[in-house]
Amino acid sequence: MVNNKKIIIGNWKMNLNMQESSLYLHQLSKMVKTHRDVEVVIAPTTLTLQSLSLQVNLRQFKLASQNFYWRDQGSYTGEVSATQLRGIVQYGLVGHSERRHIFGETDKDILSKVAAAIRNHIRPILCIGETAWERSNGETYDIIHDQLIGGLANITSDELSQVVIAYEPVWAVGTGQNAVPTYVSAAVSAIRSQIEQLYGKVASQSIQVLYGGSVTADSAADYLNLPGVDGLLIGGASLNAYSFNEIIKKAHKDGSIMAEKD
Numbered sequence: 001m002v003n004n005k006k007i008i009i010g011n012w013k014m015n016l017n018m019q020e021s022s023l024y025l026h027q028l029s030k031m032v033k034t035h036r037d038v039e040v041v042i043a044p045t046t047l048t049l050q051s052l053s054l055q056v057n058l059r060q061f062k063l064a065s066q067n068f069y070w071r072d073q074g075s076y077t078g079e080v081s082a083t084q085l086r087g088i089v090q091y092g093l094v095g096h097s098e099r100r101h102i103f104g105e106t107d108k109d110i111l112s113k114v115a116a117a118i119r120n121h122i123r124p125i126l127c128i129g130e131t132a133w134e135r136s137n138g139e140t141y142d143i144i145h146d147q148l149i150g151g152l153a154n155i156t157s158d159e160l161s162q163v164v165i166a167y168e169p170v171w172a173v174g175t176g177q178n179a180v181p182t183y184v185s186a187a188v189s190a191i192r193s194q195i196e197q198l199y200g201k202v203a204s205q206s207i208q209v210l211y212g213g214s215v216t217a218d219s220a221a222d223y224l225n226l227p228g229v230d231g232l233l234i235g236g237a238s239l240n241a242y243s244f245n246e247i248i249k250k251a252h253k254d255g256s257i258m259a260e261k262d
């Protein structure tokens with residue numbers, strides 16, 4: 001791994017209204033220490049992004065959108081584009097399993113969203129992972145292969161440096177079911193080998209690969225200590241300030257608390 005900064009993302013999903021989000025961000029900002037080796041990213045509901053972008057200290061937290069539409073503008077009632085989010089968020093989740101499986105997003109949609117994020121200077125976090133059925137049919141590596149090829153087709157090597165991959169087995173997201181670390185480790189290796197085949201060895205070592213799926217403060221270290229895992233995507237546990245802060249503390253290794261004036 002070339003880039004040794006861990007990324008911890010809190011996906012608040014469809015929770016917290018404007019006032020609650022603002023209060024929660026305030027609460028987190030009092031608890032979470034800023035470390036040079038950890039990037040903490042908050043993904044609140046789209047409604048609150050604009051106002052939280054004015055409240056957030058970007059040295060402490062970055063913002064991510066949970067979703068966006070891939071066209072930049074036009075007659076797409078109800079949608080928000082990456083162009084509209086440009087300057088408000090630094091990251092964007094793409095292809096989260098809830099988008100794929102509840103809202104029927106296809107690899108083609110996801111590919112277009114990865115490209116839209118990049119052209120709007122938003123780092124896409126491409127979420128991939130197999131369902132329980134695919135896992136029991138021995139298809140985990142095929143799914144990883146297909147979703148990586150599907151999500152990254154047309155992305156150049158230069159653009160790839162903006163992309164983060166989140167491995168999230170669907171059966172572990174929001175279910176309380178833990179993927180055993182050896183299973184995660186093998187999947188992350190498969191992701192890096194696939195990236196190596198597509199973009200070469202340097203890219204495969206430098207791309208940031210996260211794990212997500214029912215991670216808690218108790219299990220976070222098991223995944224963070226795995227070679228090749230560069231951080232975590234946290235859903236449920238990110239809605240509890242104490243748990244989320246404990247996870248962030250586990251990601252921090254080198255004692256480099258940023259000086260206030262940095």
Ligand code: PEP
Nearest residue numbers: 173174212213214235236
């Ligand atoms: C997620 O929302 O991506 C996620 C991993 O959720 P949870 O931690 O609740 O499984």
